[in-house]
Amino acid sequence: MDKEFFLDRPTITAYKHNFRTLLAVDSIIFGFDNEELKLLIIKRDYEPELGSWSLMGGFMLEEETLEEAANRVLYNLTGLHDVYMEQIQVFSKPDRDPVERTVSVPFYSLINIEEHDKELLKHHSASWFPLKKVPKLIFDHNDIVNAAIKQLRYKTSIQPxxxxxxxxxxxxxxxxxxxxxxxxxxxxxxxxxxxxxxxDILVKLDEKDMSSSKKGSFLYMFDKRKYKEKVADGFIFKL
Amino acid sequence: MDKEFFLDRPTITAYKHNFRTLLAVDSIIFGFDNEELKLLIIKRDYEPELGSWSLMGGFMLEEETLEEAANRVLYNLTGLHDVYMEQIQVFSKPDRDPVERTVSVPFYSLINIEEHDKELLKHHSASWFPLKKVPKLIFDHNDIVNAAIKQLRYKTSIQPxxxxxxxxxxxxxxxxxxxxxxxxxxxxxxxxxxxxxxxDILVKLDEKDMSSSKKGSFLYMFDKRKYKEKVADGFIFKL
DNA sequence: ACAAAAGTGTTCAGGTTACACCCATGA
DNA sequence: TCATGGGTGTAACCTGAACACTTTTGT
Structure with missing residues (x-):
């Protein structure tokens, strides 16, 4: 029994002797160009790994939640607010960041590839890569991206x-x-x-998009109210 | 543009000036007694909230991953290893723990309610509560439990x-x-x-369980190999 | 012989899949 | 007039849901 009691100690020790870690959010940003899915990554302009490709990320501040941090990071890179965002599994290997232990909480977001601030992207040396051509990223960022893709596929296959x-x-x-x-x-x-x-979550418009064919194809909008109702009802959709 | 550049600062600052946080794992332990689902919680024997009901938890140590921490915490309470465990959403409100900012990464586990170390449970003043009778827990632990139940239902409805x-x-x-x-x-x-x-993931045995009826009912075992194959194939099961 | 739980099969409705032709228009 | 992409309906199949009776055996 002593073994357990020994192992148990850290959980009942007063807070002050415990280890404190850096906590980062990393942003997996997906966009779509009408042909394929793309990922937005940046070229780091700071150490370590200056010049390497990386997810956009940032440290959680003392006064904000992780969700706020993730929104801040996304806003810094794209100028966008109120974007769909979902948290995925935390990455916590002690040596994943060579400088100092940093636990990463990744969030993926979906954005319209046309609607972001291109100046900001340039400022961060950010680029869009087709999913199948994502280069080697720093640390475990490729693993994070793969986990995000998996989660996105999963979600998409059961929810609109x-x-x-x-x-x-x-x-x-x-x-x-x-x-x-x-x-x-x-x-x-x-x-x-x-x-x-x-x-029943789309509205068919009278307008046509004439750019893709001679005949033109009808445009649709997405009925946010109905959509939100359905999702709130725990609605599952299987493609 | 200056606004963005200012907001951007924390993400490119050298590591050392950033905030470090306590990181805890909390364990949502589900058991089943052939009638209903139960939750294992402990009566805290330390401050803050000494004497209140709480999830079993512990701080992540410097040299371990969150998964290792979660296993350690579960082992401390139940004496069990190699238990099904799944991470859920991180809870990170800055004031969720009144003593000091602590970010919680919750893991739920499923255990057989008969197969754990009852001495350890007693040592921790732990008890099983039916899900519908879980008392008020400390901090945001009731929210964490609800998130875990939701996730467990969701998972169970699409995977065996x-x-x-x-x-x-x-x-x-x-x-x-x-x-x-x-x-x-x-x-x-x-x-x-x-x-x-x-x-096709069960093996029907020749044995019968005679305790529940005069006729007796056949016993089954679960074919781990087949089960693992199916899950690896990304197999979805809808009840 | 009867009470108590175990075990099993069929039918029907709704949803999913596979598949092919006509339409509108610009060039 | 023809080439291009847009738009639509039907039949076969499969899956999920609803439903009731027989079996076994301990008392």
Whole structure:
């Protein structure tokens, strides 16, 4: 029994003798260019690993939550607020950051690839990479990206997210391409549009987008109110 | 532009000036007694909140990962190793712990309610509570428990977990009751056993359990190899 | 012989999949 | 007039849901 009692000590020790760690948020930012999914990463202009590709990240401040920190980091890079964001598994190997132990809480976000501040991106030497061409990133950032992709696919296959990656008005075909890009599969256009229309979260507009074909294709908007109702009802959608 | 550059500072500052936080793991331990789902909590024997009900927890040590810390905490309370464990959302409100800022990474585990070290439980003044009768816990621990229940239900509804909560040999009826307890719904025994048998992850034994009826009911075991294969294939199961 | 739980099969409805042709238009 | 992408319906199949009776055996 003594063994357990010994191991137990740290959990009942007064707070002050315990280890305190740096806590970072890392931002996995996905965008869509109507063809494929892309990831936004930066070229570090500070040590360690100056000049290497990296996720955008930042340390959690004393007075903010992790969610606030993640929003701050995303805002710093893109100028965007109120973006879809989801936390994934924490990365906590003691030696993952060579400078000092840093635990990373990653958040992935979905943004419209057209709607961000390009000056800020330039300032951070940030670039978009197709998912299949993401270079070697610092530390364990490639693992983090892979975990985020996995989580995004999983979520997308059971809940209608992904609208955040499109412009406000979009065609059925764009939406289908988005799902195909996220899930990395091909879908039948008849079945896809039937399914999506059944969800009753889109509004069909009278306008057409004439850029993709001679005939033009109808534009849709996404009915935020209905969408939120459904998600709140714990609604599950299977593609 | 200056605003962004100012906000940006913390993310590019050298490590040393940044805030370091206490990082805790909290353990949400679920057990099943053949009737209902229960939660294991402890009566704190240290300040703050001495005497209050609380999740078992502990601070992450300098040389361990969060997963190791979670295993250590669980081991300290139950004497168990190699238990199913899953991380849920991090809780990081700056004032959630009144003594000092502590970020909590909660892990829930599923254990067989018969197979743990009862001496250790007594030592920690720990008790099992039915989910619907969990008392007020310290800090935001009730929120953490609710998040864990939600996650457990979600997981259970799409993947065959939950076997961890049963003894090695169990009856179809016990398994059904477990699912009913986790999902808080009633299931049809014909459809349930058909579905489970289709999954092809159980082995039917020749033995019967005679304790529950005159006729006796067949015992099953869970085929770990097949189960692991299925889960690795990203297999989704909908009850 | 009866009470108590175990065990099993069929039918029906709804959803998912596979599949092919016509439409509108600009060039 | 033709080439390009847009738009739609139907039949076969599969899965999930609802539902009731027989079996075993201890008392």
């Amino acid at each position: 997210i992904g609208f955040e990656l499109l412009p406000e008005k979009f065609t059925m075909r764009q939406l289908q391409k988005l799902y195909e890009a996220i899930l990395d599969i091909e879908l039948d256009k008849r079945n896809f549009s039937k399914k999506i229309r059944q969800l | 977990i939950g076997f961890e909560l049963l003894p090695e040999k169990f009856t179809m009826r016990q398994l059904q009751k477990l699912y009913e307890a986790i999902l808080d719904i009633e299931l049809d025994k014909r459809n349930f056993s058909k579905k489970i048998r289709q999954l």
